[in-house]
Amino acid sequence: MTRDESRRRSAGRPVKRVLSQERIVTAALAVISSGGYGALTMSALARRLGVAPSALYNHVESKQEVLRWLQDYAMSSVDVSGFSSLPWDEALREWARSYRNVFARHTPLIPVIAVLQVSGAPRTLAMYETVAAGLERAGWPANQIVPAIVALESFIYGSAYDAGAPADIFDTGTLAADSPHFTAAVQQQSGRAEGRAADTAFEAGLDALVTGLGSRAGLRAESGAA
Missing domain, CATH: 1.10.10.60 (Homeodomain-like)
Known part of the structure; x- marks a missing residue:
């Protein structure tokens, strides 16, 4: 040649x-x-x-394996570092804020991740392991840990969608007269930036959940944030 x-x-x-x-x-x-x-x-x-x-x-191997890779990709970005140094309640807040921020950027993944098994997703399991170990060290009963995580995740996923919702989503328009109390409440939010209003709602819900879940577990907030 x-x-x-x-x-x-x-x-x-x-x-x-x-x-x-x-x-x-x-x-x-x-x-x-x-x-x-x-x-x-x-x-x-x-x-x-x-x-x-x-x-x-x-x-x-399959689409299911692709989905597990996507799960690991997203979950590996969730910050769990607070569980090594912060009081349990502030660690939960930092984790929830990071979790929400990650999925606010990847909302199309929420319907996938929310119902996907964690088996075969090592970075996802590592994230959950860090959260569970941190709560256990703080004195949480083992049978209260998973319900708390699930409750917080349900709130986080909804809040991730809310972070990208239009600012006028609750504008009652021509039906204002039919809903005077709700319309007045909405007007109290007028002038707030879209992101700020969503963040305020998120923080209010997060405080309520962390305080309530801690109470169910027999613990008081340690950081004084709630």
């Missing part, structure tokens, strides 16, 4: 696409962000990556 023939043959070979977990997760996020969870299929993901579905299956 001559040098020119070798060069032509090399130039004609397709470029091999290397599919890492990071590339697959990034592409899956793009598919979900543009079309919602229902748009995430292995075929759509392969198209986004520019590969054949068969090539994608060489790197990931």
Whole structure:
């Protein structure tokens, strides 16, 4: 084979696409962000990556595995560092704020993450382990820890959606006369920036939950924030 023939043959070979977990997760996020969870299929993901579905299956077993990777991607960004140094109630608040901020940026993932099993998601389990260990060290009964996490997560997911809600979502418009008390309450919020109003509501709900859950567990707030 001559040098020119070798060069032509090399130039004609397709470029091999290397599919890492990071590339697959990034592409899956793009598919979900543009079309919602229902748009995430292995075929759509392969198209986004520019590969054949068969090539994608060489790197990931199933859509369920992609979802676990997405879960781990999001949960690994949630800050749990407070459980090593802060009072239990302030650690919970810091965790909840971080959790909400992460999912306010990734709201299309909420319907996926909220019902996905944690098995096979090591970084997600590491996050929960840190929270559970921190609460246990603070004296929480073991049977109160998971209910507290679930209650807080339910609130956090809703608050993540609320962070991106339009400022006039409660504008009663032509029905103001039919709802005078609610309309008056809404007007008390007028002039607040959208993000600030959502943040105020989040902090009020978070204080109520942390205080109430701590009371059910037989503990008082340690930080004095509640």
